[in-house]
Amino acid sequence: MATTDAKPDTLESDIEATRARLAATIDQLAYRASPKTILKREVNGFKAHFVDAQGSPRTDNILKVAGGALGFVVFVVVMRKVTR
Numbered sequence: 001m002a003t004t005d006a007k008p009d010t011l012e013s014d015i016e017a018t019r020a021r022l023a024a025t026i027d028q029l030a031y032r033a034s035p036k037t038i039l040k041r042e043v044n045g046f047k048a049h050f051v052d053a054q055g056s057p058r059t060d061n062i063l064k065v066a067g068g069a070l071g072f073v074v075f076v077v078v079m080r081k082v083t084r
Contacts, residue, residue, distance in 0.1 A: 006014075031037055050065075052058050 050058055050061055
């Protein structure tokens with residue numbers, strides 16, 4: 001064990017400061033891991049994909065998704081007709 005020349009008051013204040021930082025870190029981690037926070041973050045990410053910062057729709061991404069969905073529906077219909 002190393003010897004220190006620190007005074008007990010200094011050590012106590014260092015311990016209290018460390019406790020406060022640790023408590024703040026734990027609170028922040030609990031907030032980030034909260035299901036509500038995770039859901040809100042995911043919904044905002046999804047919205048950001050289809051709406052720009054000014055609130056206007058991002059038609060390029062909307063058209064890509066709509067085209068993909070339409071292509072899938074056409075594929076399923078064609079496959080059903082072929083397999084009959």
